[in-house]
Each structure stands twice: as structure tokens, then as C-alpha cells.
Amino acid sequence: MIEVKGIGKKYGRKHVLREVSFTAEKGQITCLIGINGVGKSTVLKAIMGLTPVASGTILIDGRTVSSQLYDKITFIPDSITMPPNMTVDACMQFMKDYYASWNTKRAAELAGFFKLNGRDRVGELSKGNAAKLNLLLGLALDVDYVLMDEPFSGIDMFSREQIASVFTSHLIEERGVIITTHEINDIEHLIDKVVLLENGLVRREFETEEVRLQEGKSVMDVMREVYNG
Ligand SMILES: Nc1ncnc2c1ncn2[C@@H]1O[C@H](COP(=O)(O)OP(=O)(O)OP(=O)(O)O)[C@@H](O)[C@H]1O
Numbered sequence: 001m002i003e004v005k006g007i008g009k010k011y012g013r014k015h016v017l018r019e020v021s022f023t024a025e026k027g028q029i030t031c032l033i034g035i036n037g038v039g040k041s042t043v044l045k046a047i048m049g050l051t052p053v054a055s056g057t058i059l060i061d062g063r064t065v066s067s068q069l070y071d072k073i074t075f076i077p078d079s080i081t082m083p084p085n086m087t088v089d090a091c092m093q094f095m096k097d098y099y100a101s102w103n104t105k106r107a108a109e110l111a112g113f114f115k116l117n118g119r120d121r122v123g124e125l126s127k128g129n130a131a132k133l134n135l136l137l138g139l140a141l142d143v144d145y146v147l148m149d150e151p152f153s154g155i156d157m158f159s160r161e162q163i164a165s166v167f168t169s170h171l172i173e174e175r176g177v178i179i180t181t182h183e184i185n186d187i188e189h190l191i192d193k194v195v196l197l198e199n200g201l202v203r204r205e206f207e208t209e210e211v212r213l214q215e216g217k218s219v220m221d222v223m224r225e226v227y228n229g
Pocket residue numbers: 011016034035036037038039040041042043
């Protein structure tokens with residue numbers, strides 16, 4: 001389980017996170033939502049130890065974040081970080097050489113699933129294919145937790161659907177996923193839990209199925225309720 005306990009974060013004088021607490025379980029998809037600039041990416045980076053927090057603690061399976069935990073967790077940023085002249089195959093080879101947790105079989109399966117051509121260069125990929133490769137490079141690692149920042153940003157509906165279908169496939173397995181997205185409609189049916197951020201705080205944390213059954217509300221309904229007061 002990932003436990004975020006009362007984290008606070010300032011950039012200069014800007015207080016982005018005041019006191020953010022939530023948990024994300026293994027085997028579940030937890031979605032961080034909130035308007036632009038609320039601090040969703042900052043939370044993911046804090047979990048990875050990529051940005052220091054001013055207060056609070058973060059535990060991954062009961063342990064504080066350290067480089068040893070990188071065999072347990074991976075972060076898929078909102079755009080691909082591989083050099084533009086590298087081919088898809090070279091990116092996969094690089095990951096294989098660099099990470100002991102690289103799973104060659106799953107990588108090949110994902111490349112087939114996304115219909116990526118190994119000879120294409122990163123810089124020449126369409127936005128959708130670059131997003132798919134980015135996802136592949138993270139999901140092919142044998143880790144327990146995957147953090148994804150806006151995997152659907154700027155891509156067409158069919159690519160979004162294809163990416164969303166990965167979430168219900170065996171390729172995700174029993175991993176814990178934390179995702180940030182503005183495209184709730186695409187993945188509403190896949191999300192187990194929602195953490196709604198507002199003004200540096202968690203405004204609501206809920207299980208989607210529970211809210212659906214008990215209150216008859218969708219995630220969008222809850223979001224409208226919160227943002228429209
Ligand atoms: N390195 C930085 N230096 C200064 N301010 C930053 C830095 N990174 C983020 N911020 C600010 O912190 C706030 C939260 O940013 P963050 O990217 O976490 O939000 P977000 O919810 O992920 O936004 P979006 O939905 O637009 O992706 C924003 O106001 C942003 O301008």
C-alpha cells in the first residue's frame with residue numbers, strides 16, 4: 001500500500017499542497033483528480049522522491065521512499081523522455097540494459113498490443129504512439145506500483161480507448177496504479193478509488209463502486225457537486 005500522510009509542499013511562496021493524505025492499494029486503480037495546477041503531478045513526484053516535501057510522510061509498503069524502493073515503483077511522466085533519434089527497439093533495449101526489473105516478454109506483448117513498429121524513431125512518432133511507447137516503457141517493468149501522469153493527454157479517442165483497455169488487461173496484473181487524468185469519462189469504469197484535490201487538501205476520497213451503489217452517482221457527478229458547490 002502507498003500511504004501519503006499529511007504532505008505539504010511549497011514552491012517558493014506558493015503553497016501547493018497543504019496537508020494531503022490518502023492511500024492507494026495494490027491491485028487497485030486510484031485516480032487523482034482536480035483542476036489544472038492543483039498539485040496532482042507534484043503528489044506523484046513527491047511519492048517518487050523526485051521533489052522534496054516540507055511536511056508529512058510517504059510510505060510504500062510501510063517503508064519510506066528511497067532508491068532501494070525503485071524496484072517496487074515506477075513513474076510514467078506525461079511525455080516521453082527518450083531522445084528523439086532513438087528507435088522504439090533501441091528504447092526497449094536501453095530499458096532492458098538499465099533496469100533489472102525489465103520484463104522482455106511483457107514489453108513485446110505491449111508493443112504488439114499497441115501496434116508499435118520497432119524501427120520507428122521517437123521523434124517521428126505521432127502523439128498517440130509516443131504516449132503508447134511511454135506507457136510501454138513503464139508497464140514493462142516488474143514493479144508493484146505504477147504512477148502515471150496524464151497518460152491520455154492530447155491523444156485521439158481511439159488511442160485513448162486502446163490505452164484504457166490496457167487497464168483491464170492482464171498487462172496491469174495485480175499492481176497498484178495511481179493515475180492523474182482529466183479524461184475521467186474514458187476510464188471512469190476502470191477506477192477503483194478517487195482522490196479529489198482542491199486548494200492543497202483532499203476534498204474527497206471515495207471508492208467509485210460504493211458511491212455508485214449507495215448514492216447512485218458517477219465520478220463526474222461527484223466532481224460537479226464539489227466544484228459547483
Ligand atoms: N518546479 C516548479 N517550480 C515552481 N512552481 C511549480 C513547479 N512545479 C509545479 N509548480 C506549480 O505548482 C502547482 C501545481 O503543479 P502541478 O503540475 O503539480 O499541478 P497539476 O494538478 O498536475 O496540474 P495539471 O492538471 O495542469 O497537470 C502549479 O501552480 C505549478 O505552477
